[in-house]
Amino acid sequence: MSGPIDQGAWQAIGLTLQLAALTTIILLLLATPVAWWLSQTHSRWRGVVSALVAMPLVLPPTVLGFYLLVLLGPQGWMGQLTQALGLGVLSFSFSGLVFGSVVFSLPFAVQPIQYAFEAIGRRPMEVAATLRARPIDAFFSVALPLAKPGLLTATVLTFSHTVGEFGVALMVGGNIPGQTRVVSTQIYGHVEAMEYTQAHWLAAGMVMFSFLVLLSLTRLKTRVDRVMP
């Protein structure tokens, strides 16, 4: 038996961090415009989009993972599209895992940013308009900086939620070492193989990680609140 944190474990940890970082970056770029739209619109589609965004909160990850697998697989329309584009099939690949994580963590990114935009209200944007800022300029110079606490929460939640995901990772990724085996599925594998020592090391690491993330989030929020009451 090798040491408690063997090469496979390090590989899983590296892959997990890579996945979480990528998912967070993609989601911030994707969620910010969606959150802005949801916070401003009076469209009758608002309720539908809001519900769709929140779906991953209530669906079992296995359900989500199953449909993503069907969608991304060789017979699914996404799978056919990616094949037609020469990207191959995304199921059981790292790219597919990223795609699944983005969908799975969508509400964790959209909702805090949306609430932050709603809390700002319309006034600052009106003020910016009376000072000759065109809407896109006002968005970047006023709305986005004022929504900083929400953006921060979204970043931390998305990152840690992706680190902690299991169902989607197993269904879409397929637990392939070095490609799609993340920490949570690695732990599962250890437990199945009765390798409790290795499972302990990784599981305890996850507990510590989650605690530190939440602690730093509260710390950061108090600091931001002090700067921007």
Added chain:
Amino acid sequence: MTHGQTLSVTLSLARPDFSLEVELELPARGITVLFGPSGAGKTTILRCIAGLERARGHVVIGDRCWQDSAKGIFVPTWRRALGYVFQEASLFDHMSVAANLSYGVERVCVPQAQDALSQAVSLLGISHLQGRSTASLSGGERQRVAIARALATQPEILLLDEPLASLDYARKQEVLPWLERMHQELSTPIVYVTHSVEEAKRLADLVVLLENGRVTSQGALEVLPNAG
């Protein structure tokens, strides 16, 4: 804009709980006070002039048309050369006082923008506040910064929406003298919304009385209730 020009505003708006029907020809100089109880439509008129709200009608200042519903013209707020001061302090809290002051100036394409900024700053007596953070200002100081910030963009008209209403008596006295000074030294026309007789008396050249979204009378100070 030059003497003799006017601000012509015709607005018509029907909402379930409120309707507005006004036709105003205001001189584009001095201070015009829109006076009336809350719910009279004063703020709505100001917001429509600024393009922050939409009503049917037209808004023409001098030879510039900002809105003409009949011709389908509606110039967005950020393209209207106006200054607007809101009732509650509306400084950007994520910026310093200095950054707030230069926010508008950086976005207008006028010559000598920096000169206009320093003039506005000295006119409102706030040069000592420029290094401060917005959170450390009193209510009166915040409004003076907001007024200077609007003035610095060299607007063709300055719209003040109850700028003193959320201040207590002492804080009001921090701002009123500066408004009077602005009145004397500035040629920019001002439309000033208030429900305070005292402010109207001290500032108005022309008073427009409003009630339930209609103009009830218009003239010099004597149209004010209890004005003697």
